[in-house]
Amino acid sequence: MFCPLMLLSDARMSGDASDEPARPVYLCDRTSSALRIDGRLDEPDWIAAPWSDPFVDIRGTAGPIPPLRTRMKMLWDDQALYVAAELQEPQLWATLTERDAVIYQENDFELFLDPDGDTHRYAELEINALGTVWDLLLERPYRDGGPALSGWDIAGLCAAVHLDGTLNDPSDTDRGWQVEIALPWSALEGIAPGRGPPREGAVWRANFSRVAWRREVVGGTYVKAIDPATGRTFPEDNWVWSPQRAVNMHEPEYWGRVLFRGVAAGSPPLVTAPDPEGPPRWLLRRVYYAQREHQRREGRYTDDPARLGLAAGETERLTLVVVGATWTASVPAATGGGTWYIREDGRVWRP
Numbered sequence: 070m071f072c073p074l075m076l077l078s079d080a081r082m083s084g085d086a087s088d089e090p091a092r093p094v095y096l097c098d099r100t101s102s103a104l105r106i107d108g109r110l111d112e113p114d115w116i117a118a119p120w121s122d123p124f125v126d127i128r129g130t131a132g133p134i135p136p137l138r139t140r141m142k143m144l145w146d147d148q149a150l151y152v153a154a155e156l157q158e159p160q161l162w163a164t165l166t167e168r169d170a171v172i173y174q175e176n177d178f179e180l181f182l183d184p185d186g187d188t189h190r191y192a193e194l195e196i197n198a199l200g201t202v203w204d205l206l207l208e209r210p211y212r213d214g215g216p217a218l219s220g221w222d223i224a225g226l227c228a229a230v231h232l233d234g235t236l237n238d239p240s241d242t243d244r245g246w247q248v249e250i251a252l253p254w255s256a257l258e259g260i261a262p263g264r265g266p267p268r269e270g271a272v273w274r275a276n277f278s279r280v281a282w283r284r285e286v287v288g289g290t291y292v293k294a295i296d297p298a299t300g301r302t303f304p305e306d307n308w309v310w311s312p313q314r315a316v317n318m319h320e321p322e323y324w325g326r327v328l329f330r331g332v333a334a335g336s337p338p339l340v341t342a343p344d345p346e347g348p349p350r351w352l353l354r355r356v357y358y359a360q361r362e363h364q365r366r367e368g369r370y371t372d373d374p375a376r377l378g379l380a381a382g383e384t385e386r387l388t389l390v391v392v393g394a395t396w397t398a399s400v401p402a403a404t405g406g407g408t409w410y411i412r413e414d415g416r417v418w419r420p
Contacts (some may be wrong), residue, residue, distance in 0.1 A: 079172040085344045087380070089300070089351035092313050092343045093325040095121055098201075098334045100151065102143040108231030108249045117335030118142045120155070121310055124279055129312030136244075139178075139279045139308050143327065144334055147266050149227075153177050154248040154277070161236045161243040162283055162291045163198035171221050172196065178248050179278040180320060184261035186274040188321040189213075189416045192260050194223065197245050200230045200258075206259060210319040213414045217316050219260065225252040236331035239286040269331035272344070277310040322354050322417075346419075352383055353411035356398045360413065370413070371397045 076306035076417045089131070100114040110116070124139040126132025137157040144151040156178060172195035188210065195203045206221035206379040228250045234243025256268045267273065280341055283294040293302040307316055311325035328341060359377035360370050371377065374384040388399045399410045400420060411417040 076384040082418060086171045087355070087383075089347045090314070093122065094325070095141075095143055095310075095327050096149075096341070097143040097145055097191040097323065097327050098328055098330050098336060100146050100331050101333055102229075102252070104144070104151055104249075104251065106229050106249050106251050107248050108229040110155075110231075110249060111224070114144055114178070114334040115142070116142055117332060117333075117367040118153075119335075119338070121277075122276070125312055127278070127307035127313050127316055129265070130315055131314075135281075135306070135308045137281065137308075139170045141277050141310060145267070147254075147328060149184075149251040149253045152180055152248075152250045152252070152277075154237065154279075155245065156248070156279060157199075157245040158234075159230055159238070159242050159244070160291060161198050161234045161246060162284060163236060164200060164203070165197055165201050168201065169203050169205075172200065172201060173280045175280075176185070176282060177280050179280065179318070180250070181324060182257070182260070183321050184257065184264055184267075185219055185323065185418075186272075187416050187418045189414075190260050191321060192223065192257065193217075193318075194226075194228075194252075196228055196230065196248055196250070196252070198230055198232060198236060200228060201228070202228055204247055207319070209414055209416070210321065212319065223252055224251040224256040226256065227362075231409055239289060239291060253319060265327040269329060271328045271329045273322045273329070274321060275327045276318065276321075278314075279308045279417060280307065281306040281360075322351075346409070349400045349403055349409045350417055351400055352379075352400055353409055353417055355379070356387065357411055357413075357415055359397075370394075372396070 104112055120140045120142050120252045124135060126135060139156050141154045158330040165175055175197050177195045177197045179195045181191060181193050183283060191207050193205050193207060204223045206218040208216055231247045233245050235241055282293045282305050311323060313320055313323045355356055355376055363371050371392045373388050374387045386400050390397050395413050397410060397412045399408050402409055407419055410420050
């Protein structure tokens with residue numbers, strides 16, 4: 070891995086849908102040679118790696134179709150996970166230059182990574198068209214108390230951008246920008262202790278997002294556009310790989326799946342079957358949503374599964390234990406024996 074540049078509303082679904090929402094799957098292949106992290110994506114393995122489908126509105130079909138295309142691709146080797154993105158953009162704009170600034174206050178590209186899929190202790194990385202990054206560790210989603218550790222850095226991070234146009238120049242029309250990122254496995258120890266490089270066939274949970282603000286030109290400079298109806302700036306657009314059903318990236322149960330393959334980039338795709346453990350995990354997530362609603366409505370959790378809006382067959386499989394202000398629910402795993410658990414702070418796991 071060659072790194073020439075080191076850059077420094079709680080709205081949600083109610084959880085009453087019995088079917089697990091469909092999520093995209095990306096087949097992440099091995100790179101056969103070192104990648105130069107310069108944002109250009111011109112190495113043979115990058116050219117061979119397939120692009121994801123274009124990003125959609127964060128709310129899925131409830132939102133409008135994005136007017137600008139955004140897509141990503143991924144590779145991996147024994148040293149790092151590589152992420153690339155292509156963002157169409159006729160008005161290249163970025164001003165933030167300090168690492169760990171709140172990058173989403175401007176146009177950006179974002180990635181979210183949860184290796185063990187327990188919805189806790191996951192990484193977030195944001196980057197703008199200047200190559201300024203904000204990397205942080207979430208101990209748990211904001212809905213479950215956070216916190217977000219902005220002082221956490223991805224050690225050895227390599228990130229670069231390539232601009233197809235001129236930055237911060239309203240006098241011309243740009244074409245877009247590309248992002249290239251290398252995340253060393255060693256740096257991900259903080260979110261995936263002892264994991265190291267994934268084994269072939271491993272599945273991690275991830276999502277990718279683009280924040281886009283409406284702009285206007287004032288005094289020859291881009292500024293955020295003002296909504297004449299409110300006198301305030303228009304809200305940002307959020308376009309994502311795996312739709313979240315609400316304007317909230319911090320619901321990891323809606324993220325997509327990354328399947329690591331040991332084959333060379335560009336190998337024939339395979340048919341990916343639904344995750345057999347998806348249904349029991351989703352049942353527990355519905356219990357989590359229902360318990361939150363019950364606690365909001367009645368001031369306490371319930372130990373009666375029948376009061377959670379579940380079907381009879383589902384309550385028969387569910388074990389629910391409430392102790393004071395805490396609770397744990399469990400269901401049998403679908404394959405290989407064992408049990409899935411979830412608790413009041415939303416962490417889901419299989420020992």
